[in-house]
Amino acid sequence: MIELNGHPLSLAEIAAVAIKRDRVQISAAARPRIDKSRRVVEDIVARDAVVYGVTTGFGKLSEVHIAHNDLRDLQRISYAVILPGVGSPLSEAEVRAMMLLRANVLSLGFSGIRFEVVELLIEMLNRGVHPVVLEKGSVGASGDLAPLAHLALTLIGEGEAFYQGTRLPSRDALKQASLHPIQLEAKEGLALLNGTQAMHAVGGSRYSALNDWQASPMSPAP
Numbered sequence: 001m002i003e004l005n006g007h008p009l010s011l012a013e014i015a016a017v018a019i020k021r022d023r024v025q026i027s028a029a030a031r032p033r034i035d036k037s038r039r040v041v042e043d044i045v046a047r048d049a050v051v052y053g054v055t056t057g058f059g060k061l062s063e064v065h066i067a068h069n070d071l072r073d074l075q076r077i078s079y080a081v082i083l084p085g086v087g088s089p090l091s092e093a094e095v096r097a098m099m100l101l102r103a104n105v106l107s108l109g110f111s112g113i114r115f116e117v118v119e120l121l122i123e124m125l126n127r128g129v130h131p132v133v134l135e136k137g138s139v140g141a142s143g144d145l146a147p148l149a150h151l152a153l154t155l156i157g158e159g160e161a162f163y164q165g166t167r168l169p170s171r172d173a174l175k176q177a178s179l180h181p182i183q184l185e186a187k188e189g190l191a192l193l194n195g196t197q198a199m200h201a202v203g204g205s206r207y208s209a210l211n212d213w214q215a216s217p218m219s220p221a222p
Contacts, residue, residue: 001022001023001024001025002016002017002022002023002024002025002100003024003025003026003027004024004025004026004027004030004100004103004104004107004122005026005027005029005030005104005107006030006033006104006105006107006108006109007104009100009101009104011204014097014100014101014201014204015204017096017097017100017125018093018094018096018097018100018201018204019093019096021096021128023125023126024100024103024122024125024126025122026103026107026118026119026122027107030107030108030109031115032109033107033108033109033110034106034107034109034113034114034115034118035109035115036109037109037110037111037112037113038112038113038114038115040112041054041112041186041187042186044186045068045071045186048068050065053187053190054112054186054187055068055071055186057074058190071185071186072183072184072185072186074186074189075156075184075185075186075188075189085133085134085135085136085137085146085147085149085150086134086136086137087134087135087136087137088134088135089132089133089134089135089162090133090134090135090147090198090201090202092130092162094133094201094202095130095131095133095151095201096125096130097200097201097202097204098133098144098147098148098151098197098198098200098201099121099124099125099130099131099151100125100201101197101200101201101204102121102148102151102192102195102197103118103121103122103125105195105197106118106121106191111187111191111194112187112188112191113187113188113191113192114185114188116182117155117182117184117188117191117192120155120179120182121155123177123179124154124155124174124177124179127177127178127179128163128164128177129154129161129162129163129170129173129174129177129179130161130162130163131150131151131153131154131159131160131161131170132150132159132160132161132162132167133147133150133151133198134146134147134150143193143194143195143196144195144196144197144198144199145193147198148192148193148194148195148197148198149193151192152184152189152192152193153170154170154173154174154181155181155182155184155192156181156182156183156184157170157171157174157181158170158171158181160173161173161174163176163177164176
């Protein structure tokens, strides 16, 4: 069992979850931090203060104030704008590593996301629901926006996911795993999109797989 608390994960820990499918849980110490930062976001929304990514649009729309009643829609629209990716889906190990790394970052409690969103991401890992994440679409130093958008789509029951080897609409994959999609609230779209976990996941999982092969003289060449 790998416990997430926001501390750096070793390659061995990433491999244990991504390749060996070890289970994951969030540290008890992480929840108070997550809840505290969420209360900050909720206070901003309640006061209708102008704060980037919370009550405004993103990027070039940073000066556009978003009405309180439209904040939920903004979370969904952000994926529609950023989503386009191309190529084949990333491997299961790479997607699992990306999910693990994103959940770990969110457990730091700096993003303003609700605990139940992080909890659903971890349960998807534990029950084998893997979003279909296309291999091309990152914008490098600006973040893995398209890959993380694909990951986040499954959380809200959109897009596609693999479950028990079958590619399904995300809502069906969640249902078969006895999970339910979640409605994202203010700031949570940005919290899920803003990171570089896709490139870290691809590098980490491939490095771990290569080392496993090199450590075993009986293994066939990859």
